[in-house]
Amino acid sequence: MNSAIIIGSGIGGLTVGALLARYGWQVQVCESHRIPGGAAHSFKRRGFEFDSGPSFYCGLSDPTSLNPLQQVLQVLGECVPAVAYDPLGYYHFPEVSWPIRCKTAEYRAEIARHTPQGANEFARLEQRLLALYQGLQGIPTLALRADWQLLPLLLGRYPLQVLRLLPQLGAIQGSMADLMQDVQDPWVRRLMDLECFLLSGLKAEGTVAPEMAFMFGERSRSVVDYPIGGSGAIVQALIRGLHRWGGQLHCNAHVEKILVKSGKVVGVRLRGGEELQAPVVISNATVWDTYQTLLKPEDLPATYRQQALATPAIASFMHLHLGIRAKGLETLAGHHVVVHSTEQDVTSPGNTCMISIPSVWDATLAPPGHHVIHAYTLEPYAGWQRDAGYTTRKRERAEPLFRALEKVIPGLRDRIVLELIGTPLTHARYLRCYQGTYGPAIAAKQGMFPSCHTPIAGLYRVGHTTLPGIGVPAVAASGILCANTLVSPQQTSKLLQLLNL
Numbered sequence: 396m397n398s399a400i401i402i403g404s405g406i407g408g409l410t411v412g413a414l415l416a417r418y419g420w421q422v423q424v425c426e427s428h429r430i431p432g433g434a435a436h437s438f439k440r441r442g443f444e445f446d447s448g449p450s451f452y453c454g455l456s457d458p459t460s461l462n463p464l465q466q467v468l469q470v471l472g473e474c475v476p477a478v479a480y481d482p483l484g485y486y487h488f489p490e491v492s493w494p495i496r497c498k499t500a501e502y503r504a505e506i507a508r509h510t511p512q513g514a515n516e517f518a519r520l521e522q523r524l525l526a527l528y529q530g531l532q533g534i535p536t537l538a539l540r541a542d543w544q545l546l547p548l549l550l551g552r553y554p555l556q557v558l559r560l561l562p563q564l565g566a567i568q569g570s571m572a573d574l575m576q577d578v579q580d581p582w583v584r585r586l587m588d589l590e591c592f593l594l595s596g597l598k599a600e601g602t603v604a605p606e607m608a609f610m611f612g613e614r615s616r617s618v619v620d621y622p623i624g625g626s627g628a629i630v631q632a633l634i635r636g637l638h639r640w641g642g643q644l645h646c647n648a649h650v651e652k653i654l655v656k657s658g659k660v661v662g663v664r665l666r667g668g669e670e671l672q673a674p675v676v677i678s679n680a681t682v683w684d685t686y687q688t689l690l691k692p693e694d695l696p697a698t699y700r701q702q703a704l705a706t707p708a709i710a711s712f713m714h715l716h717l718g719i720r721a722k723g724l725e726t727l728a729g730h731h732v733v734v735h736s737t738e739q740d741v742t743s744p745g746n747t748c749m750i751s752i753p754s755v756w757d758a759t760l761a762p763p764g765h766h767v768i769h770a771y772t773l774e775p776y777a778g779w780q781r782d783a784g785y786t787t788r789k790r791e792r793a794e795p796l797f798r799a800l801e802k803v804i805p806g807l808r809d810r811i812v813l814e815l816i817g818t819p820l821t822h823a824r825y826l827r828c829y830q831g832t833y834g835p836a837i838a839a840k841q842g843m844f845p846s847c848h849t850p851i852a853g854l855y856r857v858g859h860t861t862l863p864g865i866g867v868p869a870v871a872a873s874g875i876l877c878a879n880t881l882v883s884p885q886q887t888s889k890l891l892q893l894l895n896l
């Protein structure tokens with residue numbers, strides 16, 4: 396029987412592990428943390444269930460969604476109950492707050508209230524995004540693989556859909572800014588920069604067009620929803636799928652080294668010395684952690700290693716996790732994005748604050764009469780250390796998050812019953828992640844996210860430092876690409892038939 400060891404149980408690691416188990420492989424997932432899920436893990440404190448990272452999801456309750464995670468859950472025989480909601484959230488600029496409606500016509504109508512000319516320009520952009528989404532729609536992510544066998548598989552199974560996608564090839568390789576070339580309205584341009592930043596960590600110039608097309612299309616044609624039980628419920632569903640198909644998950648199992656002999660991977664060594672053998676090892680750790688820490692320098696060609704380690708990284712985060720009294724907040728919405736200053740760039744640390752209050756959709760996440768809050772903003776990793784000034788600095792740097800929350804919940808500070816502030820050091824420690832980064836800063840047209848392949852035979856990579864990039868749908872797709880690459884196209888076709896894809 397084929398066997399693989401997966402390093403890390405982020406959504407990428409769990410996806411590739413569960414899918415390989417589904418394909419009949421013997422799979423062991425080794426997770427360093429005591430809680431699985433990586434950026435998507437949930438944690439409990441005093442009756443509050445906190446998301447550590449993602450809270451914007453789509454398509455969980457729609458079997459026809461293009462979300463690769465939904466397709467993976469279906470082949471595993473799993474599902475995640477979720478609450479659909481609209482608007483997606485509220486964007487708060489200094490001069491105006493407005494709801495982000497999921498359906499494009501309503502979104503456009505909101506834009507028209509502020510700038511009728513901008514709404515006309517947006518309408519044309521929307522057509523381009525939806526055309527790209529429709530092009531992508533014909534080919535399920537579950538069919539994709541990262542080798543030459545992709546082409547015969549696609550031409551054999553989806554010839555018409557491939558033909559339909561051809562006119563979109565230019566847009567697929569382009570940036571969101573390319574699609575926006577005739578958008579002059581500064582208000583719409585700023586809005587698109589913000590939307591791109593929320594998705595990729597980069598503005599329109601740096602964000603690849605298909606990523607935005609996917610998001611707009613799913614928002615409008617599928618459903619925006621939140622998993623009952625929080626992001627941890629998604630992690631648990633993938634783990635159930637992994638177990639159902641015979642895979643194993645070991646928590647508190649930190650991999651110290653990937654073992655390589657004569658250019659081939661042979662297994663891993665855990666902290667404590669235990670060695671696990673397998674001819675295939677898949678790292679869900681970042682590119683920097685995998686190549687810098689888990690391998691010896693001599694395991695990789697020097698130039699390749701140097702270039703990979705030079706991949707630029709997006710900053711880390713300040714996090715605020717709060718438990719608050721909910722009395723009088725009956726109409727509170729679950730998502731908010733506060734931009735403090737329009738003079739400053741949306742990417743400036745502290746300027747754009749993301750707020751999620753998931754107990755609005757799932758009251759079980761907080762004790763009765765309370766809400767659970769996660770707010771976060773970009774924060775550079777450099778300069779952070781646990782020295783005498785750490786606590787003071789932590790409070791200072793969390794202040795933009797408190798101010799953002801006060802815009803949404805007046806009198807917030809008097810409501811707090813539980814407060815946890817996280818810095819880039821906290822983020823890096825809990826996610827076992829290089830500099831606590833959100834992911835690689837690989838701008839559209841300036842480079843591509845690398846595929847799952849590495850120069851070492853038997854060693855593969857998945858997750859947000861591989862193709863297609865950052866975000867839960869993307870890392871689920873990275874897991875699919877890797878698992879499919881390791882099996883025959885016939886095995887993949889069988890799974891696709893099961894789902895009528």
Ligand SMILES: Cc1cc2nc3c(=O)[nH]c(=O)nc-3n(C[C@H](O)[C@H](O)[C@H](O)COP(=O)(O)OP(=O)(O)OC[C@H]3O[C@@H](n4cnc5c(N)ncnc54)[C@H](O)[C@@H]3O)c2cc1C
Nearest residue numbers: 403405406407427433434448449450451650858859866867
């Ligand atoms: C604050 C925040 C908010 C976000 N919001 C959203 C959102 O709303 N919607 C969305 O779609 N995306 C969002 N994202 C992005 C998304 O959550 C991530 O891109 C995605 O979850 C990353 O998954 P991954 O598979 O790359 O692995 P990670 O989540 O990075 O997990 C990697 C795992 O590997 C483990 N590991 C590392 N090294 C070792 C080792 N040596 N041995 C054993 N285990 C190891 C780690 O402990 C970790 O569990 C957000 C991210 C953050 C940080």
